[in-house]
Amino acid sequence: MNKENTIEEKNLIQEVTNRDTIIVKTSIIGIITNIFLVIFKATIGLLSNSIAVILDAVNNLSDALSSVITIVGTKLANKLPNKKHPLGYGRIEYMSAMLVSAIVLYAGITSVIESIKRIVHPEPADYSIISLIIIAVAVVVKVLLGKYVKIQGKKVNSGALVASGSDAMFDALLSASVLISAIIYFTTKISLEAYVGVIISTVIIKAGIEMMKETLNDILGKRADTQTTKKIKQLLVEEPEVRGAYDLIIHNYGPNKNLASVHLELPDTMTVEQVDILTRKLQTKVYHETGVILVGVGVYSYNTKNNEISKIYNTIQETVMAYNWVLQIHGFHVDIEKKEMRFDIVMSFEIEPKEGIKIIREKLVTMYPEYKIQIIADVDISD
Numbered sequence: 336m337n338k339e340n341t342i343e344e345k346n347l348i349q350e351v352t353n354r355d356t357i358i359v360k361t362s363i364i365g366i367i368t369n370i371f372l373v374i375f376k377a378t379i380g381l382l383s384n385s386i387a388v389i390l391d392a393v394n395n396l397s398d399a400l401s402s403v404i405t406i407v408g409t410k411l412a413n414k415l416p417n418k419k420h421p422l423g424y425g426r427i428e429y430m431s432a433m434l435v436s437a438i439v440l441y442a443g444i445t446s447v448i449e450s451i452k453r454i455v456h457p458e459p460a461d462y463s464i465i466s467l468i469i470i471a472v473a474v475v476v477k478v479l480l481g482k483y484v485k486i487q488g489k490k491v492n493s494g495a496l497v498a499s500g501s502d503a504m505f506d507a508l509l510s511a512s513v514l515i516s517a518i519i520y521f522t523t524k525i526s527l528e529a530y531v532g533v534i535i536s537t538v539i540i541k542a543g544i545e546m547m548k549e550t551l552n553d554i555l556g557k558r559a560d561t562q563t564t565k566k567i568k569q570l571l572v573e574e575p576e577v578r579g580a581y582d583l584i585i586h587n588y589g590p591n592k593n594l595a596s597v598h599l600e601l602p603d604t605m606t607v608e609q610v611d612i613l614t615r616k617l618q619t620k621v622y623h624e625t626g627v628i629l630v631g632v633g634v635y636s637y638n639t640k641n642n643e644i645s646k647i648y649n650t651i652q653e654t655v656m657a658y659n660w661v662l663q664i665h666g667f668h669v670d671i672e673k674k675e676m677r678f679d680i681v682m683s684f685e686i687e688p689k690e691g692i693k694i695i696r697e698k699l700v701t702m703y704p705e706y707k708i709q710i711i712a713d714v715d716i717s718d
Contacts, residue, residue: 354491358409361487361496362402365503368480369399372473379466384458385517388470390446390532391510394539397442398506401435401499408432409493412589425589428493432550435498439505440543443536446509450532457526467521470514477507498546505542509535559585563625567595570621576601576613578637581665581679582713585627595621596631600665603636610634635666644669647703651678654702655695660686666711677709688712 372395380388408431416423485500487493512535516528564583571580579600586594599617601610618629638644648667655664663681670676676699682691692710699708 354493355409355413357487357491358493358496359406361484362406362409362499365402365480365484365499366399368476369395369402372476373399375469376473379469383463383466385513385528388466388513388517390449391473391506391513394442394446394506394509397438398499398502401438401502404431404434404438405493405496405499408434422588422594423592425592426554426587428589429550429553432493432498433547433554435502436543436546436550439498439502439546440540443539443541443543446539447533447536450529450536453529453532457529467514467517470510470517474507474510474514477503477510481507498550501542501546502539505535505539509539553587556587559583563627566625567597567621567627567629570624571597571599571617574613574617576605576609578602579635579665581635581663581681582633593627594630595627596633597629598633598635598666600635600637602639604639605636636668638669641671643671647676650702651676651699654698655680658691658695660691661695663713669706674706675709676703676706677711679711679713681713 373392376388376392376395379385380390380392408428412423412425412427412431414424481500481503483500484496484503488496488498488500512531513528516526516531520526520528564585567583568580571577577599580597581600582596582598584596586596588594601613605613614632617632621627621629638648647669651667652664655661660683661680662683664678665681666677666679668677680691680695682688689712692712696708696710699706
């Protein structure tokens with residue numbers, strides 16, 4: 336067991352190291368590319384007196400800053416756990432992704448303000464063939480960079496990289512619009528760049544808001560991935576002793592760092608030693624298959640000895656599940672001698688838990704007036 340744990344730890348460390356290397360390498364490529372684009376575009380913008388090109392250069396500068404933030408966030412997120420933060424600093428990556436989205440939003444707002452100013456107070460631009468060629472090359476470079484960064488971000492599950500990649504794609508769109516308006520002005524002397532700048536700036540603002548909302552969901556906590564929860568439950572119920580897996584909760588402490596707890600329904604004949612062996616086996620199995628660390632396993636026992644209890648369970652299940660807002664019943668236990676009954680129910684968000692429990696309790700009291708009934712409401716956390 337110790338040897339297996341050592342191998343798991345080494346594999347986890349290697350995965351984290353590889354992930355960090357990819358994020359830092361991708362971010363450095365982004366920084367270098369954007370700095371070159373800033374130099375070229377700023378030069379063209381100043382020489383041609385084009386507000387659109389100058390704003391495009393500023394936008395590239397913000398991209399370079401975003402990449403720097405991504406590197407810093409990645410390094411901070413991988414600080415070793417300590418007494419103050421025993422589960423590590425992984426969530427810092429979400430903060431860096433939030434900062435990147437804020438920069439995107441700021442760049443969009445700044446661009447739309449400057450574009451409106453140029454509409455109110457127009458100034459003639461002076462493009463050359465060389466400047467148009469450089470802008471066209473910049474569009475191609477930005478598209479390639481955006482795709483590369485986004486692919487790498489999805490590969491290593493980095494929200495900051497994905498956000499940077501999306502931003503780069505929008506920048507390419509912005510540069511393309513600048514190029515089109517520049518060609519129109521070059522050939523017809525009709526200036527559209529300020530109006531195009533307003534439209535593209537609005538798109539960038541929308542993208543920044545969407546990135547921010549997605550990152551905020553990660554920080555606040557959101558429903559676990561359906562495929563992951565179904566996979567974990569499937570792995571658990573594959574064991575012959577496990578009749579059901581319930582109350583699965585996955586706590587996220589940064590990209591690729593998920594801790595989970597679950598309740599298993601096991602026969603009432605199992606000993607503590609047998610449950611301990613089964614639990615350790617399942618923890619290893621779930622980690623190898625999904626990368627999720629199963630840190631807590633609770634137990635519900637189901638009756639295997641008393642036919643009367645089985646009949647009561649079937650009646651209760653049929654009665655409770657008749658309500659369309661009840662998703663599941665589990666953890667059922669009856670003590671016939673003490674006249675006690677308890678179970679958990681999972682309700683949808685369509686009804687208040689207190690109201691749901693009250694309705695079910697009133698129904699069951701009329702059916703089993705001699706029993707003390709305890710009902711616990713569970714939240715619909717995972718599918």
